[in-house]
Amino acid sequence: MFALDSTDDGTNGTPNHTNCPCFGDQPLIGADANGFYLTTNELSLQTNGFNGAQVYAMSKSALAAGTLPPVVHIDAGAIPTPDAGGVWYSIQPAASPSHDNQGDAEFFLSALDFFGSLDNRVAVWALTNTSSLKTSSPMVTFKHVVIGSEVYGTPRTNAQQKAGPTPLRDSLGDVDPLEQLASNDDRMNQVVFANGRLWSGVNTVASVGGERRVGIAFFVVKPSLGSSALSASLDDQGYVAVHHEDVLFPSIGVTANGAAAIVFTLSGQDYFPSAAYSPISASAGDVRLASPGIGPEDGSSGYAVSQPNGVSNGGVARWGDYSAAVADGDGNIWIATEYIGQTCTDAQYAADTTCGHTRSSLANWGTFIGKLPTCHGADGDGDVTGKNGGSARFHIHENDCNQQQDSEDFSDAGSGTDFHSTQVNSVSYDNVAHTVTIAGLGTNNGLPVTFTIVAVDSSLVPPGTFSITLSSGYIDSGNLLLDGKIAVH
Numbered sequence: 001m002f003a004l005d006s007t008d009d010g011t012n013g014t015p016n017h018t019n020c021p022c023f024g025d026q027p028l029i030g031a032d033a034n035g036f037y038l039t040t041n042e043l044s045l046q047t048n049g050f051n052g053a054q055v056y057a058m059s060k061s062a063l064a065a066g067t068l069p070p071v072v073h074i075d076a077g078a079i080p081t082p083d084a085g086g087v088w089y090s091i092q093p094a095a096s097p098s099h100d101n102q103g104d105a106e107f108f109l110s111a112l113d114f115f116g117s118l119d120n121r122v123a124v125w126a127l128t129n130t131s132s133l134k135t136s137s138p139m140v141t142f143k144h145v146v147i148g149s150e151v152y153g154t155p156r157t158n159a160q161q162k163a164g165p166t167p168l169r170d171s172l173g174d175v176d177p178l179e180q181l182a183s184n185d186d187r188m189n190q191v192v193f194a195n196g197r198l199w200s201g202v203n204t205v206a207s208v209g210g211e212r213r214v215g216i217a218f219f220v221v222k223p224s225l226g227s228s229a230l231s232a233s234l235d236d237q238g239y240v241a242v243h244h245e246d247v248l249f250p251s252i253g254v255t256a257n258g259a260a261a262i263v264f265t266l267s268g269q270d271y272f273p274s275a276a277y278s279p280i281s282a283s284a285g286d287v288r289l290a291s292p293g294i295g296p297e298d299g300s301s302g303y304a305v306s307q308p309n310g311v312s313n314g315g316v317a318r319w320g321d322y323s324a325a326v327a328d329g330d331g332n333i334w335i336a337t338e339y340i341g342q343t344c345t346d347a348q349y350a351a352d353t354t355c356g357h358t359r360s361s362l363a364n365w366g367t368f369i370g371k372l373p374t375c376h377g378a379d380g381d382g383d384v385t386g387k388n389g390g391s392a393r394f395h396i397h398e399n400d401c402n403q404q405q406d407s408e409d410f411s412d413a414g415s416g417t418d419f420h421s422t423q424v425n426s427v428s429y430d431n432v433a434h435t436v437t438i439a440g441l442g443t444n445n446g447l448p449v450t451f452t453i454v455a456v457d458s459s460l461v462p463p464g465t466f467s468i469t470l471s472s473g474y475i476d477s478g479n480l481l482l483d484g485k486i487a488v489h
Helices: 060-064 130-134 167-172 346-351
Strands: 022-031 035-044 050-059 072-075 092-095 105-111 118-128 141-153 191-194 197-208 211-225 230-240 245-254 260-268 271-279 288-291 324-327 332-339 366-373 377-385 391-399 404-407 409-412 423-429 432-441 450-456 466-476 479-488
Touching: 022 105, 035 060, 035 092, 035 105, 050 060, 050 105, 050 130, 060 130, 092 191, 105 191, 105 197, 105 211, 118 211, 118 230, 141 211, 141 230, 167 346, 191 245, 197 230, 197 245, 211 260, 245 332, 260 324, 260 332, 271 332, 271 366, 288 332, 288 366
Parallel strands: 022 092, 141 197, 211 245, 245 324
Antiparallel strands: 022 035, 035 050, 050 072, 092 105, 105 118, 118 141, 191 197, 197 211, 211 230, 245 260, 260 271, 271 288, 324 332, 332 366, 377 391, 377 423, 391 404, 391 409, 404 479, 409 479, 423 432, 432 450, 466 479
């Protein structure tokens, strides 16, 4: 971000920036069609003060070309907050599964729990005129609006975990109890802009069956940019929480057509730290395990003997701070989150502190990476009766993202001069059977016959996704045969 002096004079390499030298903590990245965006939480190394969120914007195409573009810097920490004494923090830039989604603006989300208690607001930010980042003198505007939301707050507990082998703890002679996983705070996590909406989530305090647990609050926000003003509304929101267990560090992946899933770590009295997820939909159902953990967290950060002063920190181990989820162009959501994918005994650890290269001597966490298909196979077939008693048989395959998987022949072995189909039950879309009505006109002279779409039921979105073409019409043993293909687009 800065052109630093590479001479032996270290003072020449220090950027002239207020309240600095500084450390840009928690770098977060996002992108739209025009720009690449980086935000940090800036800490002063001189005064141990917090300067607030910093936003950096630059041309994406210039970076891809290997040239350093002009960098726009916005000191968001200096922007007044609704609460006296509050400073903006963790302003999360959005990424998008499609570069067509964002036009000339980059959106951001942030939480407003400035003092570690409870809150019911979300800040929506927009950096407008991002196409100007491609010029030598970018002219962007950074604006925000605060909207109401469900209540969320800094977790009051850390995540528990199921008991199991802890060879590092045993080798250290540590008397601390089984570690808990640090639940950190309720800052905004990864933001995705898809289908005209912003999706994100936070760790939150939750009460499940009278138990205080670590849960997740998620938000789906619909931003709107007028000629000069930014507005936003809450399109959906909700919680993820599990009885007797904790869930933490959410990330939401969203496809271009709005299919979404939230990934996180699940841990508790019944589970080792595991990779888990839940679809975000009206019929999402239960939390699902992507990969169950097979041992407890057994890392040095939660053990007293590993602390600089040898004093216990309460047996709380640092956890991953982040998960990640991203959609590909085929309707899959790729997820990544921290879990424990190994276990070993004290004897195995004593002989080999890597336990067969499944851990390091001081840590045993791992990252699970998996694929969640959102386009599920569906098919349909049926017999329809021709006007003169013939039968037409067709079979078609598609998936519920309206992507054709294959097409099959259909034929009418009926006799007579005309074939008129009535209606057939078509493919399953979102587990609902849909109907398409088709009509065909034929002759008994062996001439080609064309089928046309008459109607598609309104519950199939988008309508008109079927087309039928006839390759030939001919007479065989006195019967009119109609051959063709039915296809989904």
